[in-house]
Amino acid sequence: MPTISVTRDVLYERLGKTFTDEDFEDECFGFGIELDDIVEENNVVKFKIDIPANRYDLLCVEGLSRAMNVFRDRMVVPKFTVVPGKEKLIVDDSVSGVRPYSVAAVLRDMKFTEESYNSFILLQDKLHQNIGRERSLVSIGTHDLDTIQGPFTYQALAPEQIKFQPLNQDSVMTAPEMFEKFRQTYLKPYLQIIEGKPLYPLITDANGVVLSLPPIINGEHSKITLDTKNVFIEVTACDRAKCRIVIDTICSMFSEYCSTPFTCESVTVESSSGSVQTPPMKYQTMECSAAQLCTKGGITGLTPDSVADHLTKMFLPSKAVGEQVTVEIGPTRHDVLHQCDVEEDLAIAYGYNNITEQVPNLNTIGAEQECNKLSDAIREELARAGFTEVLTFSLCSRDDISTSLRNGKALEEAVQIANPKSNEFQVVRTSLLPGILKTASCNRKMPLPLKLFEVSDVVFKSEDTETGSKNQRKICALFSGKTSGFEVVHGLLDRIMLSLSEKNYSIRASEESMFFTGRGADILLGTEKIGHLGILHPEVLENFEISLPCSVLEMSLEPFV
């Protein structure tokens, strides 16, 4: 969930009301946002507010306060207009291999204050972080239009050919030189988005002045200051839909500061596939039946007119004609994909806590999964036999299931994790033993003998399943004391088979290196091996830091389900 930071007093001024912290929290609750934290930075009180991840129009104080004012009937939903502009952005085919999409817009005759300037920068940061996926999908460059001259060119060039003075640096550098410098700075994580590619994207003006090297850095030449009046916005991306969402968001958020509020100027974007005016700033209409809009929310008693009013409060200006409601979905509501999004907004405006509860009139008979039912019964038997249940992790290290258990072959049948953050998450366990042994090791001070068990899933690779892997429900028990207690786990096996009404089992001596010489055996069901039991080899005990002899039993429960 994205979090934005807004200055409390600026927000309250825009809302036209000073709330108490508690009242504001209530206001947020009903709207679907959350006041996460209140902090003081340089004697200024800031609110940290959690915003739903799909609401790009709430990512800055401008958009948030506007939406809340409309919600509280203090403001009419503004209509955004795009005025045809003279500027042109020529997109060269060379960018298709590195960062294919690009749009642009102009905000004419802006008046920045320090507050709105900071907000402008912050919004770009938020969009970069969230929808831009840390700039890898979308990045933004904003420039002082009066310092540059169109038409602008977006192309990709060899790194050494790129040479300009980057933002906040005092000398001209080539791209490779810049990258070396930026490796030591906050820009480091973005370098790998284009590093290594034969061509780097670049936006220049008619005189060859570099506007930006997306997604890394803008040029110092065209940087925006508090005195900037005319802003040129360029957005480059690897995702065409997100590219449009980003420029629509910036334009709809900040065009309020233009001399003609809520107006922006279009830029003609020319490429080999044709010519298009951007920003799109499109309006869609959805024709719905008022009754149908109410059904999802379980809402009753609203006339089509009040349905329209409720939706308008949610920044979806609507009009009712008879039973039909026409909903206007503008460039701030890219989150609306389907009528269900409108239905949710209607329910929010109505108030979730005002909806009458109904219990679904549905009679069904409950049922359990047989494997779980049997597992629970076996767990009861094991507890009655005097064993204490443990609950351990499915993920473990490679060593845990192989070398530590003196079982070299285990890794061949184990599911391996590609991106473990530590070696505790290298594989999915194929045996319950590592977990139960670690528990025994951590609980050295318990009175002896220690009797533990676990009934849980392990995972094996498997040719005949959809994903190539399969869960297996296993029983594992351990006895640890001054003596090995082999006869106890053997007795437990007999007890388990008795509870499963199984007579056709036997034990056959085995040579498994996990067990002490001559003290290990396979458990057979008919002729099939379903498990094993024995006294653990002293090296295994050493690997798990256990200083007392242990006998263990592990078998599959699957044949009995």
Next chain:
Amino acid sequence: SSAIKSLLALPGEYIKAEQKQVSCWELTGEGKSFVDNGSYEYILFNSVPKEGIFQKDLMKLPNAKIGFSKAMTLGWISIDKKAEGGPTVFRKVETAEDEVVKVLNSISEQKSVPDKVIQDVKKRKLISPVVTKFYKVTKGPGFSTTIQRPEADLTAEMLQDGSWKSKTFKDYNFAARGAPMTSGYLHPLLKVRAEYRRIFLDMGFSEMPTAQFVENGFWNFDALFQPQQHPARDAHDTFFISDPALTKEAKFPSDYLERVKTTHEKGGYGSTGYDYDWKVVEAQKNILRTHTTAVSARMLYKIAQQPEFKPVKMFSIDRVFRNETLDATHLAEFHQIEGVVADRNLNLGHLIGILHTFFKKLGIEKLKFKPAYNPYTEPSMEIFSYHEGLKKWVEIGNSGIFRPEMLLPMGLPADVNVIAWGLSLERPTMIKCGINNIRELIGPKVNLNMVQDFPICRVNKA
């Protein structure tokens, strides 16, 4: 005295005993040798002949120093320092009475001696005080010449030979604890799980088959209408599998896959879609499932393939995996609880109703709902309950109605809505039991004493 103490300890007063003490003086070893041999000064005096004796010779006697000094003080001897041949000692009196031995004898015979005299002799360490403790014993009301030992326990033999009638029994210490039971125990978290399973079964829900930790991107994300460039599909949130890395494309139902692809890319079913290029390889990637909703999706797809739609109520409680940063309340694996109801014309009112029913069985009656966002549900609601202890509203779960883009490509009828809700098993257990660190509840570091001492789980009681 130990005999007396044992007698006193017997029930039924055999004897009465009063402890007393008396002090007197006793001769030390030195004192005794004075009585036997005479005091040092007396011996020394008798060693001085009529004609006198050189001091240096006299002083060769044992204890001569003390004896000489005492004899001089008593006026029994004198010394001529200028005598010819060296300082010479002479008798000053003819005979002497060994007074100190007289005193010691008196003391020995328990005769009374003035205090000052006693102090002098005590100073010379010739006597030492002695305290004698003794019991004054008298017959008690229960006196008998034979002792009957009290029994600790009623035994089989006593029952057999009837001797229990004539025996006395020791008092039982009711203040001490009883013997600890040796027993087996079930794990606390699984006791709570059993309660949640019962609640679902009581409400007529059927358990979904969730014994499948490895899932693929298709069922975990794509079938749920979660787009492929979504942050939740990132390597830093999800565990990807390196072996086996991919599900074979042929394993997916091919026409359903096409419908999912089209819905993501272009929309349809009333949706605008996401407008991006959907890649099948992302769907093939195997992961450790991030939610059991993947299983719910599989089940709903199966239901949609039935010739006639039948409404269902389904649940699951099983492990899910998140590759997030770990802290005191977050682990890489935890248990998710999920409930799903699919029927015609369900709405938010029904969702709120069933949530009230479900949480009421957990003893929670006050609920509040908050708008939320979930890629696969719309509308979505976060569920809050009022925590009496913390005196505030706490989030206890998430819920919503599945999006049409998820249900319609499966082939479910257009008027079928699916409501669902989920919560974690660990979080409410930790809150209820006051456990702050999740590793005290699950994993090898759990204290087995906690497991053994954990009470019966009654989720509906505060």
